[in-house]
Amino acid sequence: MAFSIASSSSTSSAAMASAKIGCSFTSDLKAPCSGAFQPLDCPHHRSLPVITLSTKRSSAVKPVRDGEPKRSDSVVPLAATLAAPGTEEGVREDVGVVEEELNFEELAKELENASPLEIMDRALAKFGNDIAIAFSGAEDVALIEYAKLTGRPFRVFSLDTGRLNPETYQFFDTVEKHYGIRIEYMFPDAIEVQALVRNKGLFSFYEDGHQECCRIRKVRPLRRALKGLRAWITGQRKDQSPGTRSEIPVVQVDPVFEGMDGGIGSLVKWNPVANVDGRDIWNFLRAMNVPVNSLHSQGYVSIGCEPCTRPVLPGQHEREGRWWWEDAKAKECGLHKGNLKQENSHEQNINGMGEISDLFESQNLVNLSRAGIENLLRLKDRREPWIVVLYAPWCQFCQGMEATYLQLADKLAGSVVKVGKFRADGDQKEFAKSNLQMGSFPTILFFPKHSAQPIKYPTEKRDVDSLLAFVNALR
Incomplete structure (x- = not known):
């Protein structure tokens, strides 16, 4: 899926000093008056502490120069970059150039009390065309307004799950016209959606939790989008979700997803409105008089897919309108899994229903039991070679390589x-450490056809081509 580039009109430096919060769009419907309804709106754990913001790995922030980065097919811009005010057409002065390796923990502390506009300006200045705003069609339209106010070129992408409200699609169109941009839409894989609906029906998430559907319709398309970037900008706020977003920083090394260069630490995540109260967001929207999603006037605050979103009553928290049939403390779709605290990792509640949502589910992949993996170990002369991942569903690194491993299964x-796959946490962890060379999650083993000893995959590069090269060299 291709990405386009959005650029904003010029804005004086005074606007930057005066703007305090974010804004949203719609041509006809404006933000409600103040008297109306007021929304509140793994592998090597040593190398990346739970949600650490700093990294010394060179892959985290490599120098970004115009024309230098290689891009994946999913993010080649649809249109040429528009020049920022004061530059010649097609020429960007210092946009996207990062000369130094950055310590994002220090940067987060430096920007802790900065305005969203200042944070947005720093993000766009540092990453230029290699950063994009994630837009959901809700009040995070404020991010687009902030980007416009910086006077710098910017890009916007959104996930079209195929199940959004009609009002949200209308809002997307209004936003494009209002800002003169093209939103870069990412869509779910049609075959995966078809398999889910045929096997479980249209509304299986009401019975077994929303995680599987969200993984197919949102998480995997997002992963494809981010593979073409070095940084992304989100509308996360600390007051949005109890138990999952209370500690998010304004900038961090993304703890879950990978960027253009690949590997843990290759993507930076900016959260310009992390410290802003939802009511202040809406005060800003009204002050800037920008269009908003018409669903907000119907009691919707946090807006997602139509079957999983409903209005909230006065006094209810905004996330109570999302996946209302599940635990109120686990209102995450998987796009921000790094927010989830892992006090007791193998017992972590991922889907809000007391169960851990499993990974690597495919008809081309065999789920091995303890007896099955022991049998593989005993065989000295196998009929066919095997590649097996030792994993834990709660591990963010296992989650991060899920799409790649499923692609590998399809190719083979x-x-x-x-x-x-063999689930190696819990009661199986000691067995995996003692008998399967497991040091951390995930561990990938190859069982050759004519050898009793499995061969451990020796690198953290888990792209499909690298895994295929490993398999083809040994089979």
Whole structure:
């Protein structure tokens, strides 16, 4: 899916000093008056502490120069970059150039009390065309207004799950016209959606939790989008969700997703409105007189897919309108899994229903039991080679490589190589450490056809091409 580039009109430096919060768009419907309803709106754990903001890995922030980065097909811009005010057409002065390796923990402390506008300006200045705003069609339209006020070129992308409200699609169109931009839409894989609906029906999430559907319709498309970037900008706020967003910083090394260069630490996540109260967001929207999603006037505050979103009553928290049939402390779709605290990792509640949502689910992949993996170990002369991932569903690094491993299974389907998974946490952890060379999650093993000893995948590069090269060299 291609990305386009959005650029804003010029804005005086005074606007930067005076603007305090974010804004949203719609041509006809404006933000409600103040008297009306007021919304509140793994592998090597040593290398990346739970949600650490700093990183010394060179992959985290490599120098970004115009024309230098290689791009994946999913993020090639649809249109040429527009020049920021004061530059010649098609030429960007110092935009996107990062000369030094940055310590994002220190940067987060430096910007802790900065305005959203200042944070947005720093983000766009540092990453230029390699950063994009994630827009959901709700009040995080404020991010787009902030980007416009900086006077710098900017890009906007959104996830079209195929199940959004009609009002949200109308809002997308209004936003594009209002700002003169093209939103870069990412769509779910049609085959995966088809398989889910055929196997479980249209509304399976009401019975077994929303995580599987969100993973297919939102998380995997997001992962594809971020693979073409070095940084992204979100509308997360600390007051949005109890238990999951209370400690988010204004900038961090993304603890879950990978960027253009690949690997943990290759993507930076900016949260310009992290410290802003939801009511202040709406005060800003009214002050700037920008269009908003018409659903807000119907009692919707946090807006997602139509089957999973409903209005909230006065006094209710905004996230109570999302996945209302589930635990109120787990209102996350998976886009921000790094927010979830892991006090007791193997017992972590991922889907809000007391169960951990499993990973690596595919008809081309074998789920091995303890007996199955022991049998593989005993065989000295196997009929076919196997590649097996040792994983834990709660591990953010396992979650991060899920799409890649499923692609590997699809590519090897019909070949002589079998692809499997073995859940190695909990009661199986000591066995995996003692018998399967497991040091951390995930561990990938190859069981050759004519050798009793499994071979451990030796690197953290888990892209499909690297894994295929490993398999083809040994089978």
